Amino acid sequence: MIERIREEARQRFSELGFPTTHDEDWRFTSVAPISRTHFEPSGAGTLPAAASQAASGVEISRLSQANVEPYLARYASYANNAFVALNTANFEDGLFIHIAKGAVIEEPIELVIQSSANGHPTVSHPRILIVAEPNSQATILETYTGNGSAYLTNSVTEIVAADHAVIDHYKLQTESARAFHVSTLQIQLGRDTNFRSHSLSFGGGLVRNDVNAVLSEGCECTLNGLYLVNGGQHIDNHTSIDHAKPHAASHELYKGILEGHSTAVFNGKILVRKDAQKTDAKQTNKNLVLSEDAVINTKPELQILADDVRCTHGATIGQLDTEAIFYLQSRGIGLADARNLLIYAFARDIVDRIKVASLRAQLEKLLLEKLHGTRN
Amino acid sequence: MSLLEIKNLHANVAGREILKGIDLSINSGEVHAIMGPNGSGKSTLAQVLSGRDLYQVTAGEVVYNGKDLLEMSPEDRAREGIFMAFQYPVEIPGVSNLYFLKAALNAVRKHQGLADLDAMDFLAIVKDRMALMEMDQSLLNRAVNTGFSGGEKKRNEIFQMAVLEPKLAILDETDSGLDIDALKIVAAGVNALRSPERAMIVVTHYQRLLNYIVPDYVHVLAEGRIVKSGGKELALELEESGYVGLEGEAA
Numbered sequence: 286m287i288e289r290i291r292e293e294a295r296q297r298f299s300e301l302g303f304p305t306t307h308d309e310d311w312r313f314t315s316v317a318p319i320s321r322t323h324f325e326p327s328g329a330g331t332l333p334a335a336a337s338q339a340a341s342g343v344e345i346s347r348l349s350q351a352n353v354e355p356y357l358a359r360y361a362s363y364a365n366n367a368f369v370a371l372n373t374a375n376f377e378d379g380l381f382i383h384i385a386k387g388a389v390i391e392e393p394i395e396l397v398i399q400s401s402a403n404g405h406p407t408v409s410h411p412r413i414l415i416v417a418e419p420n421s422q423a424t425i426l427e428t429y430t431g432n433g434s435a436y437l438t439n440s441v442t443e444i445v446a447a448d449h450a451v452i453d454h455y456k457l458q459t460e461s462a463r464a465f466h467v468s469t470l471q472i473q474l475g476r477d478t479n480f481r482s483h484s485l486s487f488g489g490g491l492v493r494n495d496v497n498a499v500l501s502e503g504c505e506c507t508l509n510g511l512y513l514v515n516g517g518q519h520i521d522n523h524t525s526i527d528h529a530k531p532h533a534a535s536h537e538l539y540k541g542i543l544e545g546h547s548t549a550v551f552n553g554k555i556l557v558r559k560d561a562q563k564t565d566a567k568q569t570n571k572n573l574v575l576s577e578d579a580v581i582n583t584k585p586e587l588q589i590l591a592d593d594v595r596c597t598h599g600a601t602i603g604q605l606d607t608e609a610i611f612y613l614q615s616r617g618i619g620l621a622d623a624r625n626l627l628i629y630a631f632a633r634d635i636v637d638r639i640k641v642a643s644l645r646a647q648l649e650k651l652l653l654e655k656l657h658g659t660r661n
Numbered sequence: 662m663s664l665l666e667i668k669n670l671h672a673n674v675a676g677r678e679i680l681k682g683i684d685l686s687i688n689s690g691e692v693h694a695i696m697g698p699n700g701s702g703k704s705t706l707a708q709v710l711s712g713r714d715l716y717q718v719t720a721g722e723v724v725y726n727g728k729d730l731l732e733m734s735p736e737d738r739a740r741e742g743i744f745m746a747f748q749y750p751v752e753i754p755g756v757s758n759l760y761f762l763k764a765a766l767n768a769v770r771k772h773q774g775l776a777d778l779d780a781m782d783f784l785a786i787v788k789d790r791m792a793l794m795e796m797d798q799s800l801l802n803r804a805v806n807t808g809f810s811g812g813e814k815k816r817n818e819i820f821q822m823a824v825l826e827p828k829l830a831i832l833d834e835t836d837s838g839l840d841i842d843a844l845k846i847v848a849a850g851v852n853a854l855r856s857p858e859r860a861m862i863v864v865t866h867y868q869r870l871l872n873y874i875v876p877d878y879v880h881v882l883a884e885g886r887i888v889k890s891g892g893k894e895l896a897l898e899l900e901e902s903g904y905v906g907l908e909g910e911a912a
Contacts, residue, residue, distance in 0.1 A: 612751040612805075615711050616765035616821065617739035617772070626764065630755025630804075 286354050294363040294373035301367040313550040313582045314493055314521040319465050324408035324437055326375070327400065342388025343423070344381075348414065351381040357414055360443045361471035366495070368467045372410040372441040379412030382425065384450075386418035393424040393455075393641050400431035400438050400464065411440040417450040419475070424453040426644060429460055429468075430488070437465040448475040448501075453483075455644060459651065460488035462516070472498040474506060481507040483639060484522065484539075487651055492520040502530040510539035511635040511648075513655055514547035514579075521550040528561040531591075537568040540635050542628060543579035553598065554586040561591045568598040573631045575605065625656045662727065663688045664860050665710075665829060670721035672709050679705040681885035682721070689828070690857040694871055694896060695864045697882035698904040703864045704748060706882070707833040710862075711745040712738050726828065739765075740772035742828030746818035746835050753805040758817070761805050762787065762824055769825060790823040794850045812843035819850040830854070831862045836870035848873030868900040 303320040304311040348357065363370035382394060398411045415425060429438060438460060446452050460466045466489040474480050478501070484494055498506050512520045526535045541549050551570045572581045585598040605627050613623035629652060636652075639645045665687040672680040679702045687693055697703050709716050710723065712735035723730040726741060733741065753761070766786075767777045778786070791798060794816045806814050815835055822830055832851065836844055851874050855861070863874055871879070871893065879895040880887045883904065889895065 606751075606753075608751045609753050611713060611735060612747065612753065613761070613765075614735035615739055615745055615747075616761070616825065617736055617768040618761075618764050619736050619768065620734070622764070622768075623736075626756055626761075627753070630753065633755040 287349065287357070290358045291374050294358070294370045297363050298367055298370035298374055301365075301370060304367055310523065310552075313548070314491075314519065316467075316491070316493075318491060319437060319467075322406050322435065322437075324406045327402070327407035327409045327436070340390050340392055342385045342421070343390055343394060344383040344385075345394075346381050346383075348379045348381050348412065351383070353381050353414055356416055356443065356445050358443075360445065360473045360499075361441050361469055366469065368439050368493075369441055369469050372412060372439050372469075376410040376412035376441070379414065382413070382415045384415075384417040384421040384423045387420045388418075388423070389421070390423040393426045393644075395426045395428070397428045397430065398438065398440065400429075400436050400460070402431075402433040402436035404434070406435045406437070408437040408439065411438065413440070413442040415442065415444045415452075417444070417446045417452055419447040420449045421447075422451040424455070424641060426455040426457070426641060428457045429466065431461045431464055433461060435463050435465065436461075437467070440468040442468070442470050444470070444472045444480075446472070446474050446478045446480055449477050450475065451479045453481045453640065455483045455639070455641065456485065456494075457644065457647070458484075458486045458488055458492065458494075460492075462488065462490055462518075464489045466492045468493070469495040469497070472496070472506075474498060474500050474504045476501045477503040479505045481638075482509065483635070484508075484510040485635075485648060486510075486512040486514075486520055486522075487655060489520070490518060492518070493523070494521070495523045495525070497525040497527070498535070499527040499529055500533040500535065502532055504530075504533040506533065506535045508535070508537040508539070509635055509638055511541075511632055512539075512549060513542045513632075513652065514549055515544035515655065516547060517545065518547045519549070520547075521552075523550075523552045523554070525554040526556070526566065528555070528557040528564045528566065528591075528594075530558075531560060531562045531564065533561065534565040535567070538635065539570045540632060541570070541572040541581060542575065542632065543572065543581060544575045546576070546578035548580045549582070551581070551583040551600070552586060553584070555588070555596060555598070557589045557591050557594050557596065559590040562593045564591060564594040564596070566594070566596045570600040571631075572600075572602045573605070573628065574602055575628070625653065628656055629653070664726060666724040668722050670706075670709070670723060671719045672705060673717045673719055674705065674715055678719070679716070679885055680709065683882075683885075683887060685880065685887065687829070687860050687862065689860050691878065692855065692861045692863060692874065692876045694876035694879045695862060695882055696866070696868070696879060696896065696899060699866065701882040702885040703866075703882050704833055707745055707831045707862070707864050710738075710831055711735060711743060736768070737772075739825075740769050743831070744822050744825055744827035744829070745831040745833060746815070746822060748834040748837060750806045750809075750814040750818055752807045752809075754807045756805050757802055758805050759787070759801040762821065765821070766824055786824060790820055793823055793853055794820045795846050796820055811838040812840065815839055815843065815847055816850070819847055819854075823850065823854055826859075828858065829860050829862070831864070833864045834866065835863075836865055836867060844870065845873060868896045871896045
């Protein structure tokens with residue numbers, strides 16, 4: 286069955302080709318550096334390493350060894366997204382994570398996707414399928430990291446959460462400075478599910494993240510994001526929330542910190558379908574721009590077809606508050622420390638929402654390292 | 662030698678001259694009140710002393726503790742023992758009061774060649790000073806000044822001063838916007854911090870504060886110059902006659 290899907294996806298990719306900046310969804314992100322490069326498939330080392338050990342109630346297996354037909358590639362559509370098609374046609378043997386009905390998994394399920402390239406540019410297509418059965422609870426942490434020269438990581442993760450499931454998903458991206466990173470997180474939520482996504486992006490030279498959620502009745506869906514870019518990094522976060530049914534709530538908060546001549550894109554789509562009455566959707570994108578040369582493009586994209594809904598959105602682009610810097614200095618705190626303290630404060634509400642203590646600590650370290658690295 | 666020696670200080674903001682030749686000498690242990698009408702340059706003087714870069718010093722000199730103050734960064738002034746209580750304390754969302762104070766105190770200690778305080782010792786100092794200011798401890802975990810009432814902000818300033826133990830404290834219109842109860846608490850805090858090793862400059866528009874913080878000297882600032890200096894009784898005279906007429910003496 287996988288072979289048939291692969292073949293369809295391969296055909297679809299050959300029809301679509303790589304997107305160009307003429308495509309509305311890719312207007313501010315040129316993937317020419319990717320399409321121009323000849324990548325060689327990377328070795329087995331790029332397969333997601335199996336989670337440390339599976340607690341009871343969790344089963345982790347290779348996609349090829351599980352019955353994934355009801356789920357695989359049924360949610361992350363390769364019909365219109367070239368990178369999803371490319372992944373689907375080429376993914377190495379990915380991982381299937383199955384969380385049993387009613388299972389409450391306390392420890393985070395950690396996946397580390399490590400890439401490396403020496404000499405030739407290489408490509409990997411990590412593929413993860415997460416199925417959470419009714420009433421289950423779990424936390425999944427995907428870490429994308431790598432080293433070496435130019436490589437492309439093109440990942441697709443599908444999450445299918447059945448009724449009443451409670452899922453926390455974290456994605457930490459610390460690819461090497463010259464890496465290309467393209468990812469799609471496709472989320473299908475059953476009735477009364479509670480889902481939280483945290484997308485944390487630090488690395489990579491050219492990064493594109495798509496997070497797409499489809500909500501059922503009574504869902505609560507939270508999308509948090511933090512991106513910190515400097516030098517010549519480019520990051521593009523596209524999110525899409527499909528309120529397909531009534532009485533669902535979505536909260537979205539993406540925060541960006543830009544330095545150097547980095548560029549960032551935020552595009553937040555919210556679709557409220559005709560019968561999705563009583564939808565409550567809130568979207569916020571805040572950006573802290575620390576240099577003259579950094580550029581941010583931020584755009585809400587709201588399509589509201591129901592009439593009894595509450596939808597709010599807001600975007601801000603600001604600099605550090607000079608009054609606050611002076612206030613800190615006037616108490617003895619040095620200029621560089623004062624700036625870092627304020628930058629950290631900006632990111633803080635995202636950091637505070639992270640419930641995995643080890644990840645929160647790691648994030649604080651990453652933030653400080655990157656802030657100091659920029660200034661030295 | 663005096664702690665602070667200001668000679669012929671001139672300063673501009675946005676190209677306009679605000680301070681037009683200030684001379685002032687302050688010794689440790691003294692409390693100097695600087696009074697004057699709005700726009701006389703009182704707050705500008707406070708800001709210039711604390712190193713706010715909105716103001717350009719165009720002439721004159723300021724020697725603090727034997728050093729050229731005007732050459733020092735704002736943080737170095739603070740580390741050397743200068744503290745300004747802001748007229749409008751700044752809200753800093755996302756930075757807890759406790760973290761902020763600890764960073765400040767340790768920066769000052771580092772400058773003095775002292776080790777960082779451990780958490781227990783730091784907390785002991787903080788709790789002691791909070792009691793002095795009759796502050797609720799919940800304010801420690803809230804973001805700096807964020808959502809504080811006007812009175813809480815002013816109390817928080819004096820509380821910081823009590824923790825940082827400066828050599829020279831500058832209170833910039835600390836009484837503005839305070840009701841009488843809050844004013845009494847703030848004044849009691851300031852009085853508790855009076856010491857032979859510490860000088861204070863109390864900038865105020867109204868005599869009222871000086872009923873509670875009794876100064877050793879009072880200076881009247883008008884149109885960027887000190888037009889009259891005297892003892893604490895000068896403040897009472899001003900209460901009677903107002904600032905009218907004093908502007909003329911500057912000419």
